[in-house]
Amino acid sequence: MPAERILLLDALRASALVGMVVFHFVFDLQLFGLVPQGTVFGWGWSNFARLVAASFIALAGVSLVIAHDDGIRWRAFARRLAKIALAALAVSAATYASMPGQFVYFGILHAIAAFSLIGLGFLRLRVSVLLVCGILVVVAPHVLRSDAFNAPALWWLGLSTQTAPTMDFEPLFPWFAAFLFGMAAAKAAKTSGGLKHARRYSPGAYGHLKGAFLWAGRHTLILYLVHQPVLIALIWAATFFI
Numbered sequence: 001m002p003a004e005r006i007l008l009l010d011a012l013r014a015s016a017l018v019g020m021v022v023f024h025f026v027f028d029l030q031l032f033g034l035v036p037q038g039t040v041f042g043w044g045w046s047n048f049a050r051l052v053a054a055s056f057i058a059l060a061g062v063s064l065v066i067a068h069d070d071g072i073r074w075r076a077f078a079r080r081l082a083k084i085a086l087a088a089l090a091v092s093a094a095t096y097a098s099m100p101g102q103f104v105y106f107g108i109l110h111a112i113a114a115f116s117l118i119g120l121g122f123l124r125l126r127v128s129v130l131l132v133c134g135i136l137v138v139v140a141p142h143v144l145r146s147d148a149f150n151a152p153a154l155w156w157l158g159l160s161t162q163t164a165p166t167m168d169f170e171p172l173f174p175w176f177a178a179f180l181f182g183m184a185a186a187k188a189a190k191t192s193g194g195l196k197h198a199r200r201y202s203p204g205a206y207g208h209l210k211g212a213f214l215w216a217g218r219h220t221l222i223l224y225l226v227h228q229p230v231l232i233a234l235i236w237a238a239t240f241f242i
Contacts, residue, residue, distance in 0.1 A: 004200040006066070010217030013059055014064070017220050019052040021227050028231050032239055052176040053108050053170055056220075060112045061182025064119050069190065072120060084113040087225055095167060106156040107168030107226070114156070115179040127184045127191070134180035140173040 026045060029035045037047060068077060088109035096103035104110075122130060141158055149160040158171025189195040206214060216223055 004202050005218065006195075007199045007201045007214070009059070009062065009066075009198075010214050012055070013220050014217035015156050016052055017216055017223055019055070020224070021231070023049050023052060025083065025229055025231055025235075028059075028154075028228075028235050032235055034235070034239070041199065052218040054151070054175075055129075056108055057111060057115065057175060057178040058182030060116060061119060061179035061184075062186040064179075065123070065183050065186035065190070066163070066195070068120070069123060069187065071237075073131070077116075081113060081116055081236055082126065083221065084109055084116070087221055088113055090225065095158050100165065102165045103168050104166055104168045105164070106171060107166070110156070111170040111175055112179075115176050118172075118176065119179055119183060122183060127187045130180050130184035130187065134184065135138070137172075137180065138174045144173070151175040201205040 004179070013236060023040070023045065026035065027040045030037060030039050040049070063234070067073065088107070091104050091109055106114075121131065125133070144159050145161055146159060147161050149155075149157055150162050151160075152164070154160060155163045156171050158173040186195065189198070201214070204211070204217060208211070
């Protein structure tokens with residue numbers, strides 16, 4: 001029998017995925033010239049994209065605490081890290097082949113892989129310390145940004161004054177803050193007993209729309225990888241045949 005899963009966590013993952021699909025749909029409409037150029041770079045859409053990215057990263061922080069706060073399960077951690085890292089490499093390869101001038105070299109999957117590894121060093125910290133660390137990570141780019149970090153190998157830190165253009169970029173500073181805040185939220189829920197009493201469900205327990213929604217929350221990685229090619233193909237087909 002499949003292990004029970006936390007309902008809220010999968011629902012939040014699915015919601016973040018829906019948000020990403022919506023943003024990329026508008027982005028692709030702009031790519032095909034079906035909405036005005038610059039639409040997704042407006043205040044509303046750009047901040048919506050940041051919210052979606054922050055949600056994914058924060059949920060990764062929550063998951064790290066839930067899975068490993070009582071002791072790191074190295075085999076499970078390594079298996080998950082390898083999947084995310086390989087998916088990140090696939091995104092880099094695909095975007096380099098299709099748009100070498102703006103390929104993704106440290107996007108959301110790269111960030112989640114790196115932050116998960118770095119986050120192991122923060123697992124034993126208290127909620128208050130995690131929150132303070134998160135605030136410092138947010139502030140860091142405003143006080144530490146320097147030409148000394150302009151070497152391409154250091155771009156992922158987010159402290160350089162010059163970086164290559166890219167379609168997706170979530171560097172360590174300030175994006176690791178979202179991961180730390182997610183860890184803090186999970187630890188707070190665990191301490192208060194909210195995690196213990198969180199509603200759980202078995203995969204397959206729900207049918208139709210709710211079941212499909214939760215299924216998406218359990219398979220966000222593969223859906224993240226395939227949703228853009230599918231959207232582009234559908235929009236291309238619609239413009240070609242209409």
